Structures are given as structure tokens and as C-alpha cells.
């Protein structure tokens with residue numbers, strides 16, 4: 001079973017990435033940042049940590065208010081740097097551990113934390129600012145370990161409470177410890193904080209005394225921190241500083257007692273930049289999850305002609321599903337009708353995918369990993385009805401299919 005080695009807390013201020021990219025290591029004003037992060041880097045190396053579960057919040061770069069979720073787990077095999085206005089950082093992508101992500105997603109659902117998931121989204125400084133300092137690239141190649149990112153929606157309220165974050169961490173501990181890989185050594189990395197405020201007349205607010213109080217409590221009495229409201233966090237540590245509730249996820253995922261091995265803070269300008277390391281102190285027996293809960297889809301393989309849309313299928317057929325889903329965009333639809341081949345090539349469909357779309361191979365698309373609701377968009381564009389798809393998938397003529405219904409009907413998701 002996977003082992004949780006410990007937890008890291010680190011600020012994710014963009015100044016950290018800026019300092020790294022502009023080689024400010026020998027500049028006196030920036031040196032403490034490098035010194036502190038090098039402790040984290042050495043610890044990860046010395047402890048042979050090979051997976052970082054990294055908790056961060058996005059800053060309306062890849063996650064916007066058209067669909068905002070409290071807890072969103074990365075389920076991809078690779079994560080690129082995002083463009084935040086000045087071009088994406090020239091930094092190699094982080095490798096994602098898909099099997100662990102999928103296991104955590106299922107395990108958290110079983111524990112009644114109904115997670116959202118994401119893939120194909122670049123990550124901003126919330127992730128890469130600390131990641132690039134903790135697990136740096138070598139000779140242009142990415143860190144050899146893998147990551148599982150968790151995006152927490154702390155920008156728009158209501159946001160998850162501090163208590164919920166702590167509970168989330170406790171469920172996360174079980175999820176990770178029940179992953180069947182005895183060579184996996186995981187560190188939970190919480191990012192954000194400490195005290196800062198970047199908006200309004202109060203911008204520039206800090207309180208180093210509160211930051212130290214927070215770190216004391218996080219280590220020895222995290223329960224006390226779960227009782228504070230967002231308003232209390234904002235009052236004590238600045239409005240944006242309230243993102244430190246994410247540190248409670250890390251703390252919840254560790255043993256009740258932790259061994260603190262590093263702690264530092266440095267306040268050069270707007271944000272009190274903190275780095276901490278806690279080592280896990282319990283060599284708990286591996287968690288064995290309730291198999292009935294773990295294997296929610298077990299037995300479905302016996303259902304003939306049924307294809308559950310899992311994270312595996314979603315990942316494999318992402319490009320095809322995106323292509324089909326985009327048929328609800330009038331411009332994409334128009335181009336599909338007028339220059340189908342060029343559009344399919346531009347959207348990087350494979351030869352197999354192009355053939356299935358071009359020839360409306362409905363059942364082949366489903367078997368490949370397409371979700372039905374993309375098929376019905378394609379059928380609407382082509383002026384076909386839903387029953388035509390159903391008949392085709394069942395290997396029947398339209399007459400045979402309609403004869404199997406109580407009433408013979410024609411309909412589609414198109415206007416007519």
C-alpha cells in the first residue's frame with residue numbers, strides 16, 4: 001500500500017516562480033526564498049518521495065465562474081504551465097499519476113466527498129510556483145516523480161469551510177493509504193498564504209504574529225483552526241490569505257501527531273512566504289476499503305451492450321468527445337458541414353476517429369469511448385433522429401426498432 005511520508009506547506013505567490021525564472025538566487029532580497037525552498041527540495045529528495053499530492057487554487061486562469069467547483073481533482077497524465085497573461089512559463093509539464101487519481105476519485109466519492117475532476121487544463125502559479133521550487137526540472141527534463149493536483153475553489157463564496165477541508169484531508173489519507181503500491185511514497189503539499197491581501201484599500205495587509213499562531217495551531221491543535229469562519233481568517237490574515245484553509249487538507253491527511261522538521265517565514269513585500277515540513281508519525285496498518293464501495297461498477301461487465309463512461313474512457317476518447325460536443329457551437333458546426341476533413345484534421349482526430357465520424361459508425365464510436373450525448377449532437381447536425389442511432393446501435397432496421405417501442409416516434413436534439 002502507498003505510504004504517506006509527510007506534508008509540506010508552502011506559499012504559492014507568483015514571486016517565487018518569478019525569482020526562479022529570473023535567477024535571483026544570489027540577490028539578498030530574494031535569497032531567503034531560495035534557501036527555504038531548497039530545504040523542501042532536499043527533503044523530497046532525501047525521503048525518496050515519488051508522488052506529490054499538491055493542493056492549490058487556480059486564479060481564474062483555467063477555472064472560471066461559468067462553472068466553479070469546491071474540490072476538483074486532476075485526473076490527467078500530464079499538466080502544462082498556463083498562460084496567465086504574459087505567455088506560459090517555459091517549464092516542462094508535470095507528469096500525472098492517473099491510476100492514483102482515479103483511485104482517489106472513487107475513494108473520496110465512497111467517503112461522500114463528491115469530487116469534480118479535470119483534465120486538459122494548464123495549471124497556473126498556484127501549482128507551478130511552489131512545484132517548480134520543490135521538484136525542479138533537471139537539464140530541461142521534468143521531475144521524475146508524479147503529481148496529483150487538487151484545485152480548491154476558494155475565490156468565490158460560498159467556499160468550503162475550514163472544517164470541511166480538514167475532514168477532506170482525513171478521507172484523503174485513507175484514499176491514499178489504500179492504493180495498492182508498496183513503493184509509492186507520497187507527500188501532501190498544501191499551498192497558499194500566509195497572510196496577504198491583494199485587493200481593495202486594505203491591500204498590503206499582513207500580520208506575522210497571526211501567521212505564527214496559525215502555524216503553531218496547525219501543527220499541534222488543528223481542530224481549533226477548523227472552528228474559524230472565512231471572515232475570521234480574512235480578518236486575521238487578509239482576505240486572500242484566507243486560502244490557508246487549504247493547509248488543513250494537508251494537515252488532515254497526516255497522523256494526529258506530526259514531527260515538525262522545518263518551518264520558516266519571510267515577508268519581503270505583500271505575502272508572508274512560508275515553508276513547513278511535517279513528517280508523519282504513524283506507521284498505520286494499510287487501510288482496506290469496503291470492497292463493495294470501492295468497486296461500484298463491478299458486475300457491470302456482465303451487462304451485454306453496456307459501456308460505463310469511466311475516467312479511463314473519458315481520458316482515452318477526450319479528443320473525439322470534445323469534437324462531438326463542439327458541434328453545439330454554430331461555427332464548428334458550419335465548418336463541419338462545409339469542410340469536414342480539414343476540421344477533423346485540425347482537431348487532431350486519428351484516422352480511426354475520422355472514419356467513425358464521417359461514416360456515422362454509432363456503435364463503433366460508443367465502443368471506442370464516445371459518450372452517447374456527443375452522438376446525438378452529430379446526428380442532429382446530420383439531420384438524423386435519435387431512433388436512427390438506437391436502431392443502428394442495436395443492429396436493427398428502423399422498422400424493427402420502432403416495432404419494439406410502445407409508440408413509434410421520431411425526435412432529435414436538433415430544432416426540427
Ligand SMILES: [Fe+2]
Nearest residue numbers: 057126192243
Ligand atoms: Fe492563491
